[in-house]
Amino acid sequence: MTPLSLGTKGKVLRCVILSVTALFALLPFMWMLSLSIKTTPEIYQAHFHILPESFAGFDNYRVVFASAPMLRFLLNGVLVCAAIFMVQLLVCIPCAYALAKLRFRGRDTLFSAVLIALLIPPQVLSIPHFVLLYYAQLIDSYGALILPWIFSAFGVFLLRQFFSTIPDELIQAAQLDGMSEADIIWRVMIPMSAPAIASFGIFSLVSHWNDLFWPLIVLRRAELATPALGILLFRDDETGRQFGPLMAATATIVAPLILAFLLAQRRFIDGLTIHSVK
Amino acid sequence: MATIEILGIEKRYGDTSVLKNVSLSVEDGEFLTLVGPSGCGKSTLLRIIAGLEAPDAGALRIADRDVAKDRPKQRNVAMVFQSYALYPHLTVLDNIVMPLRMRRLTAAQRFPLLGRWMPGTRRIEREIRAEAEQVASILGVEPLLARKPGQLSGGQRQRVALGRAMVRQPAVFLMDEPLSNLDAKLRVQMRSEIMALHRQIGATFVYVTHDQAEAMTMSDRVAVMMEGELLQVAAPEQLYSDPDDLRVAEMIGSPQINAVPVHALNRQLCLAWQLSQDTAVAAFRPENAIITRPADAMLNGTVAVSEHLGADVFVHVRLDGDAGTIVIRTDRTSPRHTAGTAVGVSVEGRHVLRFDAKKKRCRPSQDHGALVA
Numbered sequence: 060m061t062p063l064s065l066g067t068k069g070k071v072l073r074c075v076i077l078s079v080t081a082l083f084a085l086l087p088f089m090w091m092l093s094l095s096i097k098t099t100p101e102i103y104q105a106h107f108h109i110l111p112e113s114f115a116g117f118d119n120y121r122v123v124f125a126s127a128p129m130l131r132f133l134l135n136g137v138l139v140c141a142a143i144f145m146v147q148l149l150v151c152i153p154c155a156y157a158l159a160k161l162r163f164r165g166r167d168t169l170f171s172a173v174l175i176a177l178l179i180p181p182q183v184l185s186i187p188h189f190v191l192l193y194y195a196q197l198i199d200s201y202g203a204l205i206l207p208w209i210f211s212a213f214g215v216f217l218l219r220q221f222f223s224t225i226p227d228e229l230i231q232a233a234q235l236d237g238m239s240e241a242d243i244i245w246r247v248m249i250p251m252s253a254p255a256i257a258s259f260g261i262f263s264l265v266s267h268w269n270d271l272f273w274p275l276i277v278l279r280r281a282e283l284a285t286p287a288l289g290i291l292l293f294r295d296d297e298t299g300r301q302f303g304p305l306m307a308a309t310a311t312i313v314a315p316l317i318l319a320f321l322l323a324q325r326r327f328i329d330g331l332t333i334h335s336v337k
Numbered sequence: 338m339a340t341i342e343i344l345g346i347e348k349r350y351g352d353t354s355v356l357k358n359v360s361l362s363v364e365d366g367e368f369l370t371l372v373g374p375s376g377c378g379k380s381t382l383l384r385i386i387a388g389l390e391a392p393d394a395g396a397l398r399i400a401d402r403d404v405a406k407d408r409p410k411q412r413n414v415a416m417v418f419q420s421y422a423l424y425p426h427l428t429v430l431d432n433i434v435m436p437l438r439m440r441r442l443t444a445a446q447r448f449p450l451l452g453r454w455m456p457g458t459r460r461i462e463r464e465i466r467a468e469a470e471q472v473a474s475i476l477g478v479e480p481l482l483a484r485k486p487g488q489l490s491g492g493q494r495q496r497v498a499l500g501r502a503m504v505r506q507p508a509v510f511l512m513d514e515p516l517s518n519l520d521a522k523l524r525v526q527m528r529s530e531i532m533a534l535h536r537q538i539g540a541t542f543v544y545v546t547h548d549q550a551e552a553m554t555m556s557d558r559v560a561v562m563m564e565g566e567l568l569q570v571a572a573p574e575q576l577y578s579d580p581d582d583l584r585v586a587e588m589i590g591s592p593q594i595n596a597v598p599v600h601a602l603n604r605q606l607c608l609a610w611q612l613s614q615d616t617a618v619a620a621f622r623p624e625n626a627i628i629t630r631p632a633d634a635m636l637n638g639t640v641a642v643s644e645h646l647g648a649d650v651f652v653h654v655r656l657d658g659d660a661g662t663i664v665i666r667t668d669r670t671s672p673r674h675t676a677g678t679a680v681g682v683s684v685e686g687r688h689v690l691r692f693d694a695k696k697k698r699c700r701p702s703q704d705h706g707a708l709v710a
Binding site for chain 2: 226251
């Protein structure tokens, strides 16, 4: 399976390089986990240990779940992310199909527009979105969290590229079999693009679960807060400068994502490597 | 069962004209082959019959019904694609039943997830499955029903694609180079299977290929296309012995027909072959030429190479006086001709086909103009 066979020296070197890189990436997480199980006095000590001298993990995590509506934040996160992804699929799949497989005037111009939209950072659109939501009287609601994201240029682009690799003859065969465009999308395009849809799902889930900027702008009520915003509220209201519980809260909100990634890792990597559809 | 009538079909892609005023009628139950080099428009014509492309001009009637505005689904045609176009994520059974599912189940019964609980869905699904299994047993793919197309060999995929086309008993079968992805041995075998299938179901077949041997062996009639034009439509034997166009004559038959420009021939030969004044090219089949001693012949040359193919020997003769190289078919019992020997070539006048400068056939009726003086 390995493309290159390395000697023992090479293997050791590779291991060292990978470990150092991994250490850089993982150190903040380890620090976070370490702080989340320490007492406040120990956190402020001059010397640092990964493992605590006195274990305060239960206390810290109890504070998180007792004094802040952490479950509520997590539930909000699940709800909002799931809604965003579902609506994104509803919008992006037909768009991508049309751009990849239908012939109509202005198709290439529209696709260029999607590519340009890909380059615009979401923050640029925040004021227009805010004003629109204000007039729709949706500020400080779930709607405000979901509606601005229903069109994803990245999703359209990714799915369109994947759909383009599905041979035209297959779609023509489907037409002769009597499928409508909706049937073709449902029975042919979606099942064949499962890997692409999965990788788009991971992208969408990660970016909206971790998003702090937009919920911070449109939400006032704490009970609607998503996990990332919840952390902020938690810090302000409950803990002041207590890093232990704060890190416990942080660990709580990243855990579902990491867990999801570990479970779907195989699938995710497949999604990025599968090209052949024949 | 159905006839197909094609009247004055035109198709352009941008500035290039792919089909130029093509008219053709296919009899009920006929096996018609469209043959031509790649890019001649044969596949486009097939796709227009299927309804996958719209013609720019012209009329199309299937079973005496104008189908110009019909979607592919409404035309009662089935198509087998070169790449087979099987659904890779579905099993062989699901592939075969798909056309029936789409036609017999209502939109509500096909509705994702809920459809299977609609009244009647189960009964119809059972019938469909029984029919698919019957088709599978005809094609010998019954043991493969639970597999996915990716687990099948080329020939098996080909059969499944045929099964998907057969299962709804269409009036017209369209086949777009269905055998070109198979290896040579399997291709010959599938050829006869498709012919047997045609006899068995008696539907109208329109078959596209670039392989003249396939066209000649399988069809009732062959339509030769080139550069968007229909050159000739005729039975295979007639196409071989009585071509209308030099390009048809050159395409049909292997080795190729020998075409000698008239200006390279001496006057005696022109008289002997009764070439009319408008004849530009005289052509004859390799098996109609005989190698003689140089002194006895009106056409002389030297042997370039002899190809021994078991039963046959193809002798390539380079003609004197810039008349090109011709191929002569002899059998292995005739004397060997080594390269470099001077030989004569003799062809009887009745075997010579005459073509004018536009490559059209000079018919005998036009031949009684002035002979070359």
